Amino acid sequence: MSNFASLTEMRIRLALRNKMFFFFSIVMPFIFFFGYLGFFGKSVPAGAAYFLGPVLALNVMGSFWGLSATIVMFREQGILRRFHVSPVTTSDILASSVVANLALTLPTVIFELLLAGLIFHVHTLHNLLGIFVLVAIGTISFASLGLVIASITNTMQETQVLNQLIWLPLVFLSGATFPLAYLPKVVQRVGLFLPATYLVNAFQQVIVNSATALSRYTEIASLVCWAILTFFLSMQLFRWEPETKIPRRAKLLVASTAIPFLLLGIWENRIDRILRESQTAFAAFQTALDSLRPAMRMSIQSGNAVNPSNHAPK
Amino acid sequence: MGNAMLQVENLVKHYGDVQAVRGVSFSVEEGEVFGLLGPNGAGKTTTVEILEGLRTLDSGRVSVCGLDPQEKPQELKQEIGAALQSTSLPDKLRVMEALRLFASFYKRRRRPEDLLKRFGLEEKRNTFYNQLSGGQKQRLALAMALVNDPKVLFFDEPTAGLDPQVRREIYDIIEELRREKKTIVLTTHYIEEAERLCDRVAIIDHGKVIALGTPRELKSRAGATTRVEVRLSKPESNGIMKNLEGVVDVREVDGAYVLHSQRPPQTIVSLVKHLEAQGNELVSLEIATPSLEDVFIEMTGRRLRD
Numbered sequence: 085m086s087n088f089a090s091l092t093e094m095r096i097r098l099a100l101r102n103k104m105f106f107f108f109s110i111v112m113p114f115i116f117f118f119g120y121l122g123f124f125g126k127s128v129p130a131g132a133a134y135f136l137g138p139v140l141a142l143n144v145m146g147s148f149w150g151l152s153a154t155i156v157m158f159r160e161q162g163i164l165r166r167f168h169v170s171p172v173t174t175s176d177i178l179a180s181s182v183v184a185n186l187a188l189t190l191p192t193v194i195f196e197l198l199l200a201g202l203i204f205h206v207h208t209l210h211n212l213l214g215i216f217v218l219v220a221i222g223t224i225s226f227a228s229l230g231l232v233i234a235s236i237t238n239t240m241q242e243t244q245v246l247n248q249l250i251w252l253p254l255v256f257l258s259g260a261t262f263p264l265a266y267l268p269k270v271v272q273r274v275g276l277f278l279p280a281t282y283l284v285n286a287f288q289q290v291i292v293n294s295a296t297a298l299s300r301y302t303e304i305a306s307l308v309c310w311a312i313l314t315f316f317l318s319m320q321l322f323r324w325e326p327e328t329k330i331p332r333r334a335k336l337l338v339a340s341t342a343i344p345f346l347l348l349g350i351w352e353n354r355i356d357r358i359l360r361e362s363q364t365a366f367a368a369f370q371t372a373l374d375s376l377r378p379a380m381r382m383s384i385q386s387g388n389a390v391n392p393s394n395h396a397p398k
Numbered sequence: 399m400g401n402a403m404l405q406v407e408n409l410v411k412h413y414g415d416v417q418a419v420r421g422v423s424f425s426v427e428e429g430e431v432f433g434l435l436g437p438n439g440a441g442k443t444t445t446v447e448i449l450e451g452l453r454t455l456d457s458g459r460v461s462v463c464g465l466d467p468q469e470k471p472q473e474l475k476q477e478i479g480a481a482l483q484s485t486s487l488p489d490k491l492r493v494m495e496a497l498r499l500f501a502s503f504y505k506r507r508r509r510p511e512d513l514l515k516r517f518g519l520e521e522k523r524n525t526f527y528n529q530l531s532g533g534q535k536q537r538l539a540l541a542m543a544l545v546n547d548p549k550v551l552f553f554d555e556p557t558a559g560l561d562p563q564v565r566r567e568i569y570d571i572i573e574e575l576r577r578e579k580k581t582i583v584l585t586t587h588y589i590e591e592a593e594r595l596c597d598r599v600a601i602i603d604h605g606k607v608i609a610l611g612t613p614r615e616l617k618s619r620a621g622a623t624t625r626v627e628v629r630l631s632k633p634e635s636n637g638i639m640k641n642l643e644g645v646v647d648v649r650e651v652d653g654a655y656v657l658h659s660q661r662p663p664q665t666i667v668s669l670v671k672h673l674e675a676q677g678n679e680l681v682s683l684e685i686a687t688p689s690l691e692d693v694f695i696e697m698t699g700r701r702l703r704d
Contacts, residue, residue: 087502087503090499090502090503091499094488094491094495094499097491097495098488098490098491101490102490158488161486162482162484162485162486163485163486163487163488165452165482165484165485166482166485166486166487166542168452169450169451169452169475169478169480169482170475170500170503170504171472171475171476171503171504172503173472324452325452
């Protein structure tokens with residue numbers, strides 16, 4: 085068995101023994117799942133389908149949070165040091181982290197997709213391949229982001245602060261929590277510079293409109309580019325020892341990972357494709373909810389009809 | 399001379415402005431237990447970490463098992479085993495899992511079961527790492543250093559922070575490895591450890607080797623004296639005692655004579671001859687050999703544990 089495979093197995097094993105993992109990677113995603121699909125999506129197929137994309141995106145993006153914390157803890161406690169004196173390499177540690185993360189994310193995603201079909205009757209999940217391509221590339225790219233965060237922070241506290249600083253804009257400006265079309269126009273335009281926005285939109289298009297993975301080439305290609313860049317960077321900046329200083333060039337290198345989405349953001353701000361898509365999806369979702377209202381109104385009216393006070397003046 | 403397993407020539411390492419290692423040289427033969435003895439911050443750990451391929455060197459030459467740690471770190475790591483300072487394992491990793499995991503990294507492997515048995519960890523095989531005692535953690539660290547049946551072992555302060563009883567347990571383990579003719583490089587700031595476990599010792603201070611040899615050689619070379627304490631049936635004058643062969647100093651303590659001798663065998667022979675001639679008798683005799691601590695004090699004017 086290669087070093088990479090045995091390390092991956094160890095990471096999965098350790099995660100399953102960790103209460104924090106259980107809460108953040110299993111309990112939380114299902115709270116979001118039922119909250120969004122059931123409450124905001126009004127438990128109707130179109131509503132549930134609309135929110136399934138953001139829920140999956142949240143699930144996938146969350147991977148960077150736990151990963152950065154684990155690597156920093158491993159470094160602080162001298163666990164990485166022990167691996168360093170064995171034949172394990174930097175790429176063994178980093179690649180096993182990413183793959184273990186993907187393996188741990190998949191069961192939750194599969195379960196969510198099953199529940200979406202069975203409970204919420206989302207019947208537009210024709211393009212499962214597309215969904216899994218996005219889950220994979222999303223997890224890999226955000227896990228790589230987590231590895232970079234681990235490299236440029238020294239202590240657990242620093243890591244958690246940086247995680248928060250990155251997490252908040254990612255989830256609030258991307259359409260992952262509030263629909264993009266629902267946000268102010270300026271915020272929507274800022275959102276176009278975030279990788280999360282493209283992940284959310286791609287998920288939504290694949291789920292709601294059964295778009296093929298191939299048709300979402302812009303999102304996929306940009307996320308792949310970003311994943312390669314961040315993973316490569318995390319290899320460069322990886323530190324085995326807590327005493328090793330962060331190199332000065334680190335800031336410059338980290339800034340360079342923003343380039344793919346900076347360029348894409350400028351382009352998308354000009355052509356407005358993503359914004360139009362997200363507006364159309366949002367509009368379709370609202371129409372679907374509106375179509376419920378007459379039914380609700382009728383039920384209220386018929387309820388009123390039973391009310392004797394309405395009968396009396398006739 | 400056997401085969402040099404490990405060679406260090408003029409090793410230099412800086413951390414910023416601090417010169418941690420300034421021109422260290424030594425070599426270790428196959429089957430030898432070699433000690434690096436010195437106070438904290440003397441540069442022992444840095445030296446060992448360069449040998450293990452964990453750190454780069456600034457200048458000098460290093461070879462371990464015929465390999466250059468900087469050029470062939472992967473090949474080197476296949477051949478060495480190490481118990482490092484301030485390392486740890488994930489809290490929720492079980493003892494057996496740790497041994498299996500690390501064994502999987504190597505081409506040459508020992509059976510984890512055998513190591514468990516040998517290090518007395520059989521009952522702890524399914525215990526999480528964070529539930530082990532300090533001594534058990536250290537035994538596991540030593541067992542893990544052996545998973546690849548290494549050619550050279552590095553033990554960096556193997557008993558630091560352990561209580562005396564556990565320390566003796568670790569000594570027993572290392573002595574057993576010594577009998578098996580394992581090549582071991584051991585760093586320590588405990589005199590007892592160096593004297594008891596090492597075939598040869600390099601005393602390191604401020605990044606330099608200030609003395610190198612077998613513990614016995616070091617003690618005699620440094621001019622350290624042996625303490626010979628005798629009780630006699632009839633008193634003798636201090637002047638006569640001082641004139642015995644090899645004696646450099648005499649003191650009378652509680653009716654006993656404490657002689658400091660550079661050549662204890664000669665001193666004893668001349669003492670016995672003198673007593674016979676005087677019709678005096680030897681009531682008791684105690685000999686205390688000098689320790690490496692005395693050597694260190696002699697060389698640096700400081701105690702080792704400052």
